[in-house]
Amino acid sequence: MRPTVHDIAAAAGVSLATVDRVLNQRAGVRTVTREKVEQAIERIGYVRDVAAANLAKSRVYPLVFILPSGDNSFMRGLEEQVRAAIGRSAVERTDITVVTVPAFNVEALVAALDEARAGSPAGVAVVAIDSPDVIAAVDRLRADRIPVVTLVSDLAGSKRDHFAGVDNIAAGRTAASLMGRFLGGRSGPVAVLAGSMLVRDHRERLDGFRTVMAEHFSGHALLPVIEGQDDPALVERLVGQALAASPEIAGIYSLGAGNRGLIAALKRRVNAAPVCVIAHELTQHTRAALNDGLIDVVLNQDAGHEVRSAIRVLKAKADGVAVIGAQERIRLDIFLKDNLPFEQDSNQMPAEGRQD
Amino acid sequence: MRPTVHDIAAAAGVSLATVDRVLNQRAGVRTVTREKVEQAIERIGYVRDVAAANLAKSRVYPLVFILPSGDNSFMRGLEEQVRAAIGRSAVERTDITVVTVPAFNVEALVAALDEARAGSPAGVAVVAIDSPDVIAAVDRLRADRIPVVTLVSDLAGSKRDHFAGVDNIAAGRTAASLMGRFLGGRSGPVAVLAGSMLVRDHRERLDGFRTVMAEHFSGHALLPVIEGQDDPALVERLVGQALAASPEIAGIYSLGAGNRGLIAALKRRVNAAPVCVIAHELTQHTRAALNDGLIDVVLNQDAGHEVRSAIRVLKAKADGVAVIGAQERIRLDIFLKDNLPFEQDSNQMPAEGRQD
DNA sequence: AATTTTCTGATTTACGTACATCAAATTTTC
DNA sequence: GAAAATTTGATGTACGTAAATCAGAAAATT
Numbered sequence: 001m002r003p004t005v006h007d008i009a010a011a012a013g014v015s016l017a018t019v020d021r022v023l024n025q026r027a028g029v030r031t032v033t034r035e036k037v038e039q040a041i042e043r044i045g046y047v048r049d050v051a052a053a054n055l056a057k058s059r060v061y062p063l064v065f066i067l068p069s070g071d072n073s074f075m076r077g078l079e080e081q082v083r084a085a086i087g088r089s090a091v092e093r094t095d096i097t098v099v100t101v102p103a104f105n106v107e108a109l110v111a112a113l114d115e116a117r118a119g120s121p122a123g124v125a126v127v128a129i130d131s132p133d134v135i136a137a138v139d140r141l142r143a144d145r146i147p148v149v150t151l152v153s154d155l156a157g158s159k160r161d162h163f164a165g166v167d168n169i170a171a172g173r174t175a176a177s178l179m180g181r182f183l184g185g186r187s188g189p190v191a192v193l194a195g196s197m198l199v200r201d202h203r204e205r206l207d208g209f210r211t212v213m214a215e216h217f218s219g220h221a222l223l224p225v226i227e228g229q230d231d232p233a234l235v236e237r238l239v240g241q242a243l244a245a246s247p248e249i250a251g252i253y254s255l256g257a258g259n260r261g262l263i264a265a266l267k268r269r270v271n272a273a274p275v276c277v278i279a280h281e282l283t284q285h286t287r288a289a290l291n292d293g294l295i296d297v298v299l300n301q302d303a304g305h306e307v308r309s310a311i312r313v314l315k316a317k318a319d320g321v322a323v324i325g326a327q328e329r330i331r332l333d334i335f336l337k338d339n340l341p342f343e344q345d346s347n348q349m350p351a352e353g354r355q356d
Numbered sequence: 357m358r359p360t361v362h363d364i365a366a367a368a369g370v371s372l373a374t375v376d377r378v379l380n381q382r383a384g385v386r387t388v389t390r391e392k393v394e395q396a397i398e399r400i401g402y403v404r405d406v407a408a409a410n411l412a413k414s415r416v417y418p419l420v421f422i423l424p425s426g427d428n429s430f431m432r433g434l435e436e437q438v439r440a441a442i443g444r445s446a447v448e449r450t451d452i453t454v455v456t457v458p459a460f461n462v463e464a465l466v467a468a469l470d471e472a473r474a475g476s477p478a479g480v481a482v483v484a485i486d487s488p489d490v491i492a493a494v495d496r497l498r499a500d501r502i503p504v505v506t507l508v509s510d511l512a513g514s515k516r517d518h519f520a521g522v523d524n525i526a527a528g529r530t531a532a533s534l535m536g537r538f539l540g541g542r543s544g545p546v547a548v549l550a551g552s553m554l555v556r557d558h559r560e561r562l563d564g565f566r567t568v569m570a571e572h573f574s575g576h577a578l579l580p581v582i583e584g585q586d587d588p589a590l591v592e593r594l595v596g597q598a599l600a601a602s603p604e605i606a607g608i609y610s611l612g613a614g615n616r617g618l619i620a621a622l623k624r625r626v627n628a629a630p631v632c633v634i635a636h637e638l639t640q641h642t643r644a645a646l647n648d649g650l651i652d653v654v655l656n657q658d659a660g661h662e663v664r665s666a667i668r669v670l671k672a673k674a675d676g677v678a679v680i681g682a683q684e685r686i687r688l689d690i691f692l693k694d695n696l697p698f699e700q701d702s703n704q705m706p707a708e709g710r711q712d
Numbered sequence: 713a714a715t716t717t718t719c720t721g722a723t724t725t726a727c728g729t730a731c732a733t734c735a736a737a738t739t740t741t742c
Numbered sequence: 743g744a745a746a747a748t749t750t751g752a753t754g755t756a757c758g759t760a761a762a763t764c765a766g767a768a769a770a771t772t
Contacts, residue, residue, distance in 0.1 A: 002446055002728095004727095004728060004729085005728070005729065005730095006728090014750075014751085015750065015751045015752070016751085016752085016753095017731095017750070017751060017752075017753090018749090018750060018751075020729080020730070020731075021749095021750090023729090023730090024729095024730070024731085026731090028748075028749060028750080029749070029750080030738095030739090030748085030749060030750090033749080033750080047446050047447065048728090048729080049411075049727090049728050049729070050447070050729095051407035051408075051410065051411055051728085051729095052407075052411050052727070052728035052729045052730090052757090053728080053729050053730070054407065054729090054757090055405075055407055055408050055411060055727095055728080055729075055730095055756095055757045055758065055759095056728075056729040056730040056731080056756070056757055057729080057730060057731090057757080058730095058756090058757060058758095088680075090358055090403045091403065091406065167695070167697075170694060170695040170696075171695070173694035173695065174692055174694045174695040176694070177692050177693070177694045178692070181537065181538050181540075182537050182538075184537075184540025184541060185540060185541055208694075212694060302682075302687075304682050304683065305683075308680075308683065324444075324664075326658075326660050327660065327661070327664065329697065331658075331687070331689060331697075332695055333687060334690040334695075336530055336533050336534070337533070338526060338529035338530045338532070338533045338564075338568060339523070339526040339527070339529065339530040339688055339690075340526075341523075341685065341687075358758095360757095360758055360759085361758070361759065361760095362758090370720075370721085371720065371721040371722065372721085372722085372723095373720070373721060373722075373723090373761095373762095374719090374720060374721075376759080376760070376761075377719095377720090379759090379760090380759095380760070380761085382761090383719095384718075384719055384720080385719070385720080386718085386719060386720090386768095386769090389719080389720080404758090404759080405757090405758050405759070406759095407758085407759095408727090408757070408758035408759045408760090409758080409759050409760070410727090410759090411726095411727045411728065411729095411757095411758080411759075411760095412726070412727055412758075412759040412760040412761080413727080413759080413760060413761090414726090414727060414728095414760095
């Protein structure tokens with residue numbers, strides 16, 4: 001049987017009330033007594049029963065998720081996953097608010113962070129923009145002891161507790177490695193398509209990609225980066241221009257969003273040499289393009305995992321409790337046509353999960 | 357506020373005791389009354405507070421994990437992950453027993469399954485061998501209403517509740533796709549190294565690999581499958597012979613274990629043409645070989661995820677509760693040198709997880 | 713209509729922790 | 743050494759559910 005607070009009291013030779021004062025860091029305990037209790041806890045190996053504690057506290061975790069608005073498929077998928085988590089809030093004791101702010105807009109994001117802070121939630125998850133103002137806003141939250149998790153794009157230099165997203169430098173390196181090998185003997189330059197250099201994830205992917213291309217595949221020149229602002233229409237226009245200007249392009253690495261535009265531009269090409277295309281994020285568009293052979297590789301981060309991980313971490317931080325490190329590492333999925341998972345409605349409960 | 361059992365009682369106009377009888381399917385409630393209560397539950401949207409229920413029940417989940425013995429690195433890693441889970445058992449209310457049986461030994465596995473059954477645990481997780489006797493043993497467990505999850509290798513045709521492992525056909529297809537593209541223009545046959553055709557995961561990987569090679573890369577002949585019994589010494593000998601017999605080999609797909617032997621055989625080659633090597637499972641050996649350029653790709657399944665998923669599913673099945681489907685899908689990791697995760701001791705708690 | 717059987721209600725205790733109150737004991741301060 | 747301040751103990755209630763007991767009501771059987 002697992003030891004309880006009563007066992008601590010007996011082992012330390014004090015009353016239950018004193019144990020409670022020590023456990024919940026309440027005032028009114030002499031240092032000697034406190035140490036006696038702490039030693040007893042150590043000795044008998046007491047671990048607080050979090051479920052019972054939460055029950056007694058009627059604990060709920062008010063959380064705020066701040067996401068970019070707009071019709072970026074990946075971000076909408078992310079939002080959908082947050083809403084799925086809201087559906088589980090009764091079970092998970094969460095009370096989640098979703099706030100959306102215009103993409104790449106520092107001011108709006110700072111305002112949203114400060115507003116979240118005013119509500120003093122148990123934690124905040126945010127898709128960060130890399131800017132000193134945002135860092136300051138995040139640090140204000142931390143100063144109020146509100147845990148913060150960055151989602152998808154990290155915020156280096158801030159005091160955020162955790163980053164729930166993939167290693168974007170590794171993602172860029174992987175893209176380059178696959179690109180170089182898939183191109184094999186073929187020659188020709190490689191184009192890079194990004195959203196904006198304002199967000200850290202895009203910058204990091206580019207860095208990783210450039211490094212490996214230069215190191216191992218220097219035969220392929222890199223064309224100047226195309227910044228498409230994650231906007232399909234703009235992307236389509238810019239990629240069309242690039243393909244027209246350099247018909248000998250051998251590969252395209254799309255490290256941001258707006259892939260609908262890329263796919264449209266690729267479809268318009270006729271009788272042209274094959275291009276190796278590597279893109280990010282598995283959406284209905286990239287999935288279809290992968291199946292059609294228009295895209296060769298999709299690098300993906302599982303939005304559902306990221307959201308669930310962010311929630312677990314925020315709850316743990318709010319309780320000052322440990323986290324299973326390996327479980328919270330978000331992995332980079334590499335999808336070829338051959339290992340595409342079956343499409344599934346993320347809100348749908350699996351048949352196997354029904355009550356007997 | 358979330359509705360409780362008291363609210364059901366009030367809404368249905370019955371007593372708490374009756375509600376309890378309905379909720380816990382105890383006898384002594386007329387059908388009409390039962391329906392009245394069920395409707396009330398539906399109407400007010402009651403969800404059982406699992407934490408409180410478990411507390412009241414002092415519920416623990418005795419689970420049995422049955423794994424192959426031997427020095428297969430992946431299986432030992434799996435066992436380590438189970439032991440890590442045992443370390444969390446106080447928090448997770450589990451009581452896990454690990455049983456190891458000789459690999460590829462149907463009789464021993466059946467005996468272990470029957471012994472587990474005798475202890476009437478809350479669930480059993482098993483690395484299955486594909487055999488009618490094993491199917492029968494699993495179905496005996498299910499007949500006793502003991503949930504069964506197959507781990508790593510599935511057991512088609514059995515009544516197992518769930519499979520915690522990767523899609524091995526997709527894994528084989530992916531291996532072939534990468535192999536074909538990495539070989540690019542190069543010619544030469546491809547060798548396949550398996551452990552045993554007794555286990556379903558190996559057969560499925562082979563099927564997937566053959567299909568895609570035949571479909572898209574028929575220029576590369578497939579040499580007869582080498583069965584190395586997952587034994588490094590045997591593998592080294594057989595691969596050495598194969599390389600000597602067919603020096604023009606362009607690629608090797610190792611779909612089983614015993615990769616230490618493969619790596620040793622590769623290292624012994626000098627002044628030979630490059631061979632594209634794709635192997636399964638990230639262990640210290642394959643990791644080193646990947647870094648050294650001896651192996652090009654490692655396909656991996658995360659043992660920690662599989663174990664945690666198996667536990668979650670078994671607990672959920674034992675409680676007759678739904679599971680988040682997407683969370684329990686075990687993904688195929690594709691590792692190149694460039695996206696290798698940092699090595700980390702799986703038992704080690706991350707610094708960030710410590711108490712403040 | 714009387715009896716047996718089956719259902720339902722009322723009530724209590726328990727799970728492990730949190731939190732509050734009040735009295736009693738111990739220290740500290742002057 | 744007495745008064746004041748601090749520390750500790752004893753006790754009870756609460757969280758939401760499980761499970762048990764026993765009395766009483768309703769239904770089914772004779």
